[in-house]
Amino acid sequence: MVTLRRPDTLSTLLDQAATSLIDVVSSLQTTGGGRHGDGVARLVLTGGGAGIGLLERIRELEDADSRIDWSRVHVFFGDDRNVPVDHEDSNEGQARDALLNHVDIPEANIHGIGLDGGEMEEAARAYEQLIEELAPKGFDIHLLGMGHEGHINTLFPHTDAVRETQRLVIAVTDSPKPPAERVTLTLPAVRRAEQVWLLVSGKDKAQAAKAIVDRANFEEWPAAGAEGTADTLLYLTDDAATAL
Template identity: 60%
Template sequence: MVTINRVADLEELISSAALKFIDVVAQAQALNGGVHGDGIARVVLTGGGAGIGLLKELRRLDDAANNQGEDFPALRIDWDRIHIFFGDERNVPVSDPDSNEGQAREALLNHVGIPTRHIHGYDLGAISMSSAAQAYEEELREFAPQGFDLHLLGMGGEGHINSLFPHTEAVREQEDIVVAVHDSPKPPAERLTLTLPAIARSKRVWLLVAGEEKAEAAAHVVAGADAEDWPAAGARGLEETVLFLADNAAGALND
């Protein structure tokens, strides 16, 4: 079942999700907390306007916490006890503007006290795509063998999530948790992506959706459409699936 968290616009979506993000991570970092019971949060980040906007807001709140300003949240993230993963990555260096990891580092990760070894990127460029996919799957099994506390997802107008596009082999994958994509309809063509089975290992899955062009896909997510047609409809958390939905993306849900 998908829970809808309706918000007025992208700004409210980012603000609401950021505060809830801090709450979820703080819960996971409690004694014996998190899906692994070790008090370490494991989170999968996403790119896009909402995803990167969320990271920028987390940075702002972290700065406020450090300065104990008026915006100081009730809870805060212990950056020593969080592992960061990425839902997908383009086959470009981290220094490339298209890199999801690079954008996340610029927006948040380079500005907080997270240990470098806790940021699990795809390390593309030095090895083949298939080897990189295998290496990342092994990394997930080592550092997140029980799955994730939270998986953030953006969504395209055709319903794609990560690099899982409609009617592709990647969205139909049922076993591997990481696959290489060589023919993404959205450039660049070469990418690595977590699959629906990987997403299904997440305690919480949050979809961050704003924009009129995404209204039809959002309606299919709520209706539980076939994931091959609308990949976002196949994203489900073990305990929670939340659609953070801006009014301009509500579309038919207003009827």
């Protein structure tokens, strides 16, 4: 089941999601809970306008009143382009600029995919092993943006990547959205998260948002296959809700 949250604008969405994420992380740290019961938050970040905007808003809130113990946060990435981290297209690089370089998170707790423009399969295998070691029970929150056709991470409609059922991380050489070479977490990895949060804004995403709510075929609408073990939150602005 999808829990629908209805901010009116993207700005309101970012405010609500940032506040909620800080609440969830600080609460599990205080209680010693979380997916692994150790008070350590394991988060998967996403790129795109909403994903990076959310990180910027978290930074603003933490600058004003820090409530998160960043030494007990491990950060992973839903996907990344096959470029070095200092490239403008790097999701990790954008996340560092927006948030991670500005909070007291240990470098060892930032788990990038390690792409550099070269061969990707080895990096995908290594990242899968890293997830198995550091997040064997899954993630606390997996953040997801969404494209107009319903893609999440690098999981596009009617592709081998969205149909993957075993591996947690795979290399993609033919992404419909350039650049073509990427490494992505798969739906099996997404579904290991306790909470999945979809951040959706824009009138061009209305049909895909309806597909999420209707739990449509995930091969046609990949975002419809994203669900958490405890909750699936859809943050949906007014302009993206016109098809509901």
